[in-house]
Amino acid sequence: MQELPKQYDPSTLEEQLFKLWEEAGYFDRKVAGFACEELAPYTVVIPPPNVTGVLHMGHALNNTLQDILVRTARMKGHPTRWIAGTDHAGIATQNKVEQMLASKKLNRFDVGRDAFVEACWQWRSEYGSTIIEQLKAMGCSCDYEREQFTMDPAYAEAVRKVFVEWYNKELIYRGYRIINWCPRCTTALADDEVEHRDELGTLWHLRYPLVEPVDGVEYLVVATTRPETMLGDTGVAVHPTDKRYLKLLNAEAAVMLPLMNRKIPLFGDDYVDPAFGTGVVKVTPAHDPNDFDMGQRQNLEQINIFDEHAVVTEAGGSFAGMTREQAREAVVQSLDKLGFLEKVEEHQHAVGHCYRCDTTLEPWLSEQWFVAMQKLAAPAIEVVKSGKVTFYPKRWENTYFHWMENIRDWCISRQLWWGHRIPVFYCTVCAWTDALDEDLFACPQCGGALKQDEDVLDTWFSSQLWPFATMGWPSAPYADDELASYYPTQVLSTARDIIFLWVARMVLSSLYFVDKVPFYDVLIHPTVLDRFGNIMSKSRGNGIDPVELISNYGADGMRFGLALQVTGNQDLKFNEEKLLGSRNFATKIWNASRFVLMQLEELGAEGKESSAQSMKSLHNCIKADQSQATTADRWILSRLAHLTEALNNSETTYDFGARARLLQRFFWNEFCDWYIEISKSQLADDALRTSTMQNLIYVLDNALRLLHPYMPFITEKIWQSIPHGSTRPSLMVAEWPCAKTLADLVDDVAEMHIELLIAVVGTVRSVRARYGISPRQELSVAVSTGGALATEHTASLSAMEATIIKLGNIDSFTAAPGATKPDNASIAVVDELEIYVELEGLVDFAAERERLLKEQTKLTQELLKLEKKLANEGFISKAAPDIIEKTKNDALEVSSALARITAQLEVPSA
């Protein structure tokens, strides 16, 4: 046995304990050699944080939850595997490395592609492990030995195989289309990578003169939020049935585009909403997705007026060389000068921004690679509909369905250098092109030199393979047969903002390539907001650093405090006070354990139990020998049994907050506040000493096991020091308390009897506080029992006399059926007990009379309410029998209490 230091110091202990776990290899208990083969494996893949990442609150929360699940499963005996690793994060990492180069006044083109990619790898090896180290500091029990990276050679092989397979099945194709373009990152983005934000913009109304007036109409008015794009206008559209413009349509009128002096046609298209603005739309096929579609239908020319930096090209005539912002101003000015500006108004509209750098995106026409999603989506919808995959909370399934059912083709090419290069090769001589599993240098058709596609794949294209690519796919047979035994994974825990980007695509690709769902449960945890309800972000500067929280509250305090705040809500307004409370809870656990150990030591020093070895034998004894057990012993064991059952029952609902609360209430309010206090008087009794000690150890041992997944460090440290009943070397691989075994310990009688004790002690304490009687002043207390169980209650209270005397600081205690009330005593009626606290010479009786009058009024009102209810015919005929029974009992109790208080008031006070 090892003595615990006086103060709990998370900072030094956590590091030591983590090292102990890691070195012993407990994270994979199968490897560590502990039996677990008979149970189904429990696998979780970590949502791989970006290599550029540092731990933020979302990670802290999400990984706390995953660790709770994994640690619980491990203790229950499941072979567990929590796969950890990082994502290469194309744009994010490339941006970091570009920033680094910029500090040396270089850009990526200065150093060249190979050197740049090399610099990315360098950057990764230097900074890429930060977040993994931080996960360790949190206590996350991941399988770090199998740490994965989305650019590992084996992983790259998987990505390439997926591309080639889909390419061959024509699910991947190349197309010339309008995509979302970030002019700062100079790359295309997928639709889901666009962040729309409402902004107050301007709506410019422009006059477009007709080439020839029709019926006196000389010009049309179009409204636009992007006047600079007019340089690329190749048409003007109205709704085909819009009466205002029918004449013009019939006349096949054309417009002379101002500034560019280009003749462009007017045409009708259903897309145009005649109710909006003037009902006339300028059409820029190269710079707006809707205009692109209309342009296709009308066979309009596509004039791209921006280069990749959103600078106006030659196609923009005299505006060439201007940025889009400069061009906007210049175009508006020129139009105004020429009298083409009709009206300017404010206009609220959504603007797309780059999800990585927040630059305003440009809809841009370019050649890109796409995945045809529709066919792939159907089975992915099916598995959720049929319940093979379940979301928690379930409402997120709607979000998933909505996306899947309205799915659009996925732009997967990125004009970046850091990432998986698209494995498509082009012959520089002939027209040969193909996607290849292996690099090839000469054209199989003409022998000419081959060139690989310059673009890399969307990071999410590789992340979608994470659950199976991390388990050896596509190597055949799967390495270590992992895919066979550890797949599908049990649960995927993540944030709601990547349901589309990641979750949906994992389902779809896993079904296609492995023919299995990637996970059974999807746990969408709440989003952590700041205490005012705002999203935490760098730009707001309102983020909280979990590393700092760990140093302030300990990893255990942070974890428990976060878990407490997890409910079914979609947001979590971060409440740091809960962490403080959790740190205090950790201290409470520490000190309660110290108390138990101190008692144990004292017992050993007296020679009652001479060695740690024999103390080990104490474990479980209380269960074997219930004859030794007091009411309090049986009560706390019964509470422990209920707790274990409740924890097991709520498990699959992922209700972390509720479970944390159950644990805290049991340990603090039941074990510490009552059982430990009661044990003090039992330990003073030679006859009860050993059995009480056994019970303290037994309950503490089990409570530590139940708490371990939430607070792994402190529980491990204490457990190492107590004579627990396990042969296992570490709590993290110890046995989970068996609910079935514990069920035998449920004891309703003991629970009821402790309620009596709590009522008596509570009454005495209340009386003291009410009348300002010093805690040192001993009091005389008598309890009159009544009702059918009067004899049993009397016996029980008498048996607990020593404890009651100690807890209430009482000098004389008696319990008897119908005991007479001493003169000048305070009376309290609790259930069927009348509790008398003698106050002779201690208090002002007028005050006590006053209190009783108040109590009488309260009870009278309560009784009236109950009687009214019972007199209600509807209630008697329709309410459930047990509710009626309960109401009758309540009425009886209240009326009896009222009678006793009334009687008391009628006795003239001395």
Place this chain on the structure above:
RNA sequence: GCGCGAUUAGCUCAGGGGGAGAGCACUACCUUGACACGGUAGGGGUCAUUGGUUCAAAUCCAAUAUCGCGCACCA
């Protein structure tokens, strides 16, 4: 525009058809031999509003208001 969430004590939030709860904060007392990051006892709420269902509504339904989120956007 469509969809989702929230509205309960000063604060953060549980709960959920039949007695309004926790933690923090507040008040009083207690330096009791595990713990002042503690103990004991208290004060404090028309459960957003309105209507409906029901014997019974904080709880179920509908509408409204306010706040937040997501999707889709009409230039």
